[in-house]
Structures are given as C-alpha cells and as structure tokens.
Amino acid sequence: MKKIKYTARIKRYNPEEDKSYWQDFEVEVEDSLTVLELLMYIKDKIDPTLTFRAFCRSAICGSCAMIINNRAGLACKIQAKDKIKNGVIKIEPLKTLKPVRDLVVDQEPAFDKLKKIKPYLEPDPKVVPDNLKSESLVLPEEFARYDKQTDCILCMACYGQCNALKGDDQYLGPFQLTKVFRFIMDTRDGMDVEERIKLAEDHGIWECVQCQMCFAACPKGISSCDDILELRRIAKDTGEENIATRRAKFWFATVFETGQIDKLNLPAVALNNEKGEKARENLIKEFKQRGIPEDEFGPKPFDGIDKFRNFIKKIEKEL
Amino acid sequence: MKKIGIYPGCCFQGADIHNYDITTKFLENMGVEGILLERAACCGGGVIDETNKKIVYGLNARNIALAEKEGVDLYTPCNTCYMIIAKTKLALDSDPELKEKVNEILAEEGLEYKGTAKIYHTLNLIRDFVGLDEYKKRIKRQISGIKVAPYYGCHVLAPNEVAVDDPENPTILREVLEPLGVEIIEGYKDEDTCCGYHARFTEPEQKERLAIKPLDGAKEAGADIVATPCPLCHKAMDGYDEPILQVTQLINVACGATPEEAGINLNKTEVKLSL
Structure with missing residues (x-):
C-alpha cells in the first residue's frame, strides 16, 4: 500500500475558552484513507483530544458531515487523497451550526426546525386502511415522485453550506423543505396541501436564493433547491398570492408572449404597490436619459414567435 | 476568425x-x-x-x-x-x-x-476557447494601483457537474484578473456568500441582507473594488458602499476602451480607475 505525506489542517474549537483555531497535523499515511479514517488516525496516533462525530463509516448514518476543502460532505464517503491541494487538506465544522467541540456541531436548532414542519405522515383515511392486516397501495409511478427525497439521511451537509441561512438564521433549511415536498407528494398523506405549504413558508421557501449549494453538498444527490421550486409552484397553483407568485406568473406570461421577460414592468407587477410603480417610473426616466428608444424599453416578439408559442404549449402538454 | x-x-x-x-x-x-x-x-x-x-x-x-x-x-x-x-x-x-x-x-x-x-461562460471562454496565452497577448494596457477582490458568484461553481473550475479551490478568476495589472485580494470574509439576486422578487429583504456581506468583507480586506463575471451579481451588489464591476468591463478597459465605453459610468456606486 502506497503511503503519502501531507498536512491535515483542522479547525478546532475549545468550548472552555470559547476559542476557534486552525491546527496543522503532518501525516504520512496510506493513500487509500477516507477523510474519516484520516481523522481516526490523527485521534489514535497524534492527538486523542481531537473530537468528531461518526458512526457507520458507510455513508448511511449521516453523523460525519463536515466542510472539507470549503465544501460540505460526509467524511466517510470522501477519499482524503482526492482533496489534497498543495499538500494540504482543510477540514472544518459545518458552517451554519455552532460548534460544540472541534468538528462536532450542535444539531438541535436544525432538528427543531425539522419538527416545525411536521415531518411525519398524517394518514389519509381514504387511502390508508384502518386495520393492520391490509396495506395502503402506492403505485411505482406515485412513489417515483418522492423516491429520491426519501434517501435523506439528515446529515445536515446541505444545511451546513446553505446561503439562505447566512441571510436569516431562522431560515428553515434545505433538508427540512425537502421533507415538506416529500410528504406533499406522498399519496397516503392526509394533511391539507395548503397547511403543509404554510409550514414551509415561515422563514422558508421564499427566502431560498437558489444558489445550488445544497445540491452540491448532498451525499445522496438530493436537490433541495429544486424541491423548493416545486413547493413554490404548488403554493402558486393552490392560489397563493404574493410578490413571488405574481413574479412567476408574469415571468412565464411575458416569455410566452415575446420569448423574453419584461423587466420594465416586472417590479411593478411583482411588488404590486407604490414602490413598484415608482420603480417603473424611474426605469423609464433612466431609459430616456440614456437615449434608449421607447420601443426598446421592453422585449419585442422575435420572428416566428407563433411557432415558439406552439412549441411551449406542446412541451407543456407532451413532454 | x-x-x-x-x-x-x-x-x-x-x-x-x-x-x-x-x-x-x-x-x-x-x-x-x-x-x-x-x-x-x-x-x-x-x-x-x-x-x-x-x-x-x-x-x-x-x-x-x-x-x-x-x-x-x-x-x-x-x-x-x-x-x-x-x-x-x-x-x-x-x-x-x-x-x-x-x-x-x-x-x-x-x-x-x-x-x-x-x-x-466568460471564464471558461477565456481559458478554453480563446486560451490564456492568447488572452494575455490581447491585453494592451495595465490597470495599476487598484486592489480587486474576485467574486465568482454561485452558478459557475455549483452544481459541481457544471462548474467552470475546481469548485473547492477555484483559480480561474484570479488567472483572468492578474494579467490586467490589478492587485488581487483573496480569502476575504464572505467571498463565497451568495449575492442574493434570486430573492429580489421573492423576499427582497433577504437579498438586501446577503448582497452587502461580500462587499463588506472585500472592503474590510482593503479591496478598492469587487470584480465579478456575473451581470446578475453585479446588479444585486451595485449601489452599496464598496463598488463592484464586471470582469468583462475591466478587460475591455485593459484592451483600450475608455471607462465610459466600458459602461463603468453607469455604475450606481462610482468607480475610479487609474490608467
């Protein structure tokens, strides 16, 4: 087995002194180690005080999520040698949760948010039998709608790298919102869709910035940012009226009309208040000052727009 | 051509x-x-x-x-x-x-x-379509005496499958900015925090809270301006204390355009470039 030398740069936290600091560990180890095995080696051979959370070593228990070279992931699933950059591998705790010691973070705030969205099935009596002898039938195509989302192991890698949380620490979080989507899609669930959406809206779906970091972090390939778009769609389709649903409707309508969004009128339509009107007036003033001709204020349909509209209609219906 | x-x-x-x-x-x-x-x-x-x-x-x-x-x-x-x-x-x-x-x-x-x-995208176009050597040859003058904080934005680095560079340790933006003669300020606070653009019309306050973070981080680290390849990040982050420009605007200036021709006068937060 080939041995390699490198530096493990680990961000440590000492709660007694409330102090975070970086510590370098020089190692010469087999090149086949996972990041978790590297941490275990350091704890065993160099510094027994190094603290991290881990259990199954098989990417299933979700204990060992941390930030490795600036990206969240499971230490047990990532090969250390793939992450050595200029002789260094950088390991730190998840960013949006407070450290307890070294790489262990306090997961409770994220679990409290999970509890808020009622992450359990409320059986629909029309679908779920009232006796223990028969089972409720879920067709494969019905399960396929949320199969991926059931793979979540609550490791919090997505949560640890979420940008929306950097803007609002009360933001529910990616895996919590994926859970809402998962139960809405479940044919056995009896809770009203509106009620589930309401739970997802309080410091929730409208604060997501669609940065894709949750998808990049997820060891199971779940795309919470896409699930959030689906939740927004469901909110809109169940009659929710707000700045975001007005934007979504106007956006699609103008793209269908012209191929492009009408950015002149978008703020006024979405905001639907004086501020929006003012934004339109200011834009018109700015265009005039810059000598932009009036017919270029908004988008114009391109040649062959009818064919384009037919294309969109067919995609909606047939794809 | x-x-x-x-x-x-x-x-x-x-x-x-x-x-x-x-x-x-x-x-x-x-x-x-x-x-x-x-x-x-x-x-x-x-x-x-x-x-x-x-x-x-x-x-x-x-x-x-x-x-x-x-x-x-x-x-x-x-x-x-x-x-x-x-x-x-x-x-x-x-x-x-x-x-x-x-x-x-x-x-x-x-x-x-x-x-x-x-x-x-601009970054992989310069590296892979134009070529970094050819790119450097096309720079006519240096924009010296200015400290620039590179700001990638999210969507050129995530998801990993479409990232234009190593998403963990990207260097492409530095490689594009260095030949312009500017001093690079990296490793500043919130350099990888999202600009919040996509919350503009879903939760406007969320956008406000986020947009200022990388700007403040860059300012604290001593940067004169932030440079992003993304026109949406530019739009979200222009108008605060620290100025921001698009990388292509700086490239155009380094290729001979006046700041006005490069659209720099349209910035809400004024930018002064010494040439």
Whole structure:
C-alpha cells in the first residue's frame, strides 16, 4: 500500500475558552484513507483530544458531515487523497451550526426546525386502511415522485453550506423543505396541501436564493433547491398570492408572449404597490436619459414567435 | 476568425441593455466573432420552474439547438443562464428518451438538439476557447494601483457537474484578473456568500441582507473594488458602499476602451480607475 505525506489542517474549537483555531497535523499515511479514517488516525496516533462525530463509516448514518476543502460532505464517503491541494487538506465544522467541540456541531436548532414542519405522515383515511392486516397501495409511478427525497439521511451537509441561512438564521433549511415536498407528494398523506405549504413558508421557501449549494453538498444527490421550486409552484397553483407568485406568473406570461421577460414592468407587477410603480417610473426616466428608444424599453416578439408559442404549449402538454 | 453564438438572456434587456455592448466589445477584443442567437428565449431563470419545469428543458434544448443550427458553441456572460443551460445539456445528453421527445417537438420549428455545441461562460471562454496565452497577448494596457477582490458568484461553481473550475479551490478568476495589472485580494470574509439576486422578487429583504456581506468583507480586506463575471451579481451588489464591476468591463478597459465605453459610468456606486 502506497503511503503519502501531507498536512491535515483542522479547525478546532475549545468550548472552555470559547476559542476557534486552525491546527496543522503532518501525516504520512496510506493513500487509500477516507477523510474519516484520516481523522481516526490523527485521534489514535497524534492527538486523542481531537473530537468528531461518526458512526457507520458507510455513508448511511449521516453523523460525519463536515466542510472539507470549503465544501460540505460526509467524511466517510470522501477519499482524503482526492482533496489534497498543495499538500494540504482543510477540514472544518459545518458552517451554519455552532460548534460544540472541534468538528462536532450542535444539531438541535436544525432538528427543531425539522419538527416545525411536521415531518411525519398524517394518514389519509381514504387511502390508508384502518386495520393492520391490509396495506395502503402506492403505485411505482406515485412513489417515483418522492423516491429520491426519501434517501435523506439528515446529515445536515446541505444545511451546513446553505446561503439562505447566512441571510436569516431562522431560515428553515434545505433538508427540512425537502421533507415538506416529500410528504406533499406522498399519496397516503392526509394533511391539507395548503397547511403543509404554510409550514414551509415561515422563514422558508421564499427566502431560498437558489444558489445550488445544497445540491452540491448532498451525499445522496438530493436537490433541495429544486424541491423548493416545486413547493413554490404548488403554493402558486393552490392560489397563493404574493410578490413571488405574481413574479412567476408574469415571468412565464411575458416569455410566452415575446420569448423574453419584461423587466420594465416586472417590479411593478411583482411588488404590486407604490414602490413598484415608482420603480417603473424611474426605469423609464433612466431609459430616456440614456437615449434608449421607447420601443426598446421592453422585449419585442422575435420572428416566428407563433411557432415558439406552439412549441411551449406542446412541451407543456407532451413532454 | 473564431465564431461563437451569443445567447441573449435577460441581462441584455431593459436597464441592463448596456451588457450587450459590453459583451460584444469583449468578444471583439478577444478576436472572436459573436453571432447573436436572435430567436433564443429566456433560460427560465429559476422561475419558469415555478410554472412547469419541463418548459425549462424545452426552452434550453431549443436555445442550444439554435446555436447548433448556426454551427457554433453557445456563450452567455450570465452565471445563472450558464448554469441552467449547462444543466439542461447534461440532462439531455444523459437521457436519450428525453432528448428524443424534445427533438420531436423541436422538429416543428425546424430545429434539432444534437448535443454538439459546448456551453461557455466568460471564464471558461477565456481559458478554453480563446486560451490564456492568447488572452494575455490581447491585453494592451495595465490597470495599476487598484486592489480587486474576485467574486465568482454561485452558478459557475455549483452544481459541481457544471462548474467552470475546481469548485473547492477555484483559480480561474484570479488567472483572468492578474494579467490586467490589478492587485488581487483573496480569502476575504464572505467571498463565497451568495449575492442574493434570486430573492429580489421573492423576499427582497433577504437579498438586501446577503448582497452587502461580500462587499463588506472585500472592503474590510482593503479591496478598492469587487470584480465579478456575473451581470446578475453585479446588479444585486451595485449601489452599496464598496463598488463592484464586471470582469468583462475591466478587460475591455485593459484592451483600450475608455471607462465610459466600458459602461463603468453607469455604475450606481462610482468607480475610479487609474490608467
């Protein structure tokens, strides 16, 4: 087995002194180690005080999520040698949760948010039998709608790298919102869709910035940012009226009309208040000052727009 | 002369119309002929998914097919357009059934998605299409005496499958900025925090809270300006204390354009460049 030398740069936290600091560990180890095995080696051979959370070593228990070279992931699933950059591998705790010691973070705030969205099935009596002898039938195509989302192991890698949380620490979080989507899609669930959406809206779906970091972090390939778009769609389709649903409707309508969004009128339509009107007036003033001709204020349909509209209609219906 | 298809997204529309001039001037400076894909449509912007996500596949299969019809690759300066179009390409290329169904519908417009066109953003266009050596040769003058904080934005680094560089330790933006003669300030606080642009019309306060963070981080680290490749990050982050410009604006200036020709006078927060 080939041995390699490198530096493990680990961000440590000492709660007694409330102090975070970086510590370098020089190692010469087999090149086949996972990041978790590297941490275990350091704890065993160099510094027994190094603290991290881990259990199954098989990417299933979700204990060992941390930030490795600036990206969240499971230490047990990532090969250390793939992450050595200029002789260094950088390991730190998840960013949006407070450290307890070294790489262990306090997961409770994220679990409290999970509890808020009622992450359990409320059986629909029309679908779920009232006796223990028969089972409720879920067709494969019905399960396929949320199969991926059931793979979540609550490791919090997505949560640890979420940008929306950097803007609002009360933001529910990616895996919590994926859970809402998962139960809405479940044919056995009896809770009203509106009620589930309401739970997802309080410091929730409208604060997501669609940065894709949750998808990049997820060891199971779940795309919470896409699930959030689906939740927004469901909110809109169940009659929710707000700045975001007005934007979504106007956006699609103008793209269908012209191929492009009408950015002149978008703020006024979405905001639907004086501020929006003012934004339109200011834009018109700015265009005039810059000598932009009036017919270029908004988008114009391109040649062959009818064919384009037919294309969109067919995609909606047939794809 | 090498040719490339310019994809017109919303960053060329309305009050951002000058981005089109910045883009065409940039391509001219790089010795690349830009062909405007006139019938291209909105990429969906992460919003049309809220109507029907299948439309996003359709729109971008069609956008790429328009480039393929012209026999060119597709170029967009926008991080979000790049990410969404590149993600669609991945989906179509890995799912023959989806590709076939989309192509049946595209055929009515005389189009076909083949999967031959590559998707370029400013950063990988400079590195892979123009070439860094050729790029350096085309820089005519140095913008010296200014400290610049590179700001990638999210969608050129995530998801990993479409990242234009190593998403964990990207260097491409530094490699593009260094030849301009500027001093680079890296490792500043919140350099990887999202600008919040996409919350502008879902939760405007969230956008305000986020946009200022990287700007403050850059300022604290002593940067005079922030430079981003993305016109949406630029739009979200312009108007605060610390100024921000697009990388292509700086490149155009370094290739001989006056700051006014590079659209720098249109910034809400004033920028002074010493040449």
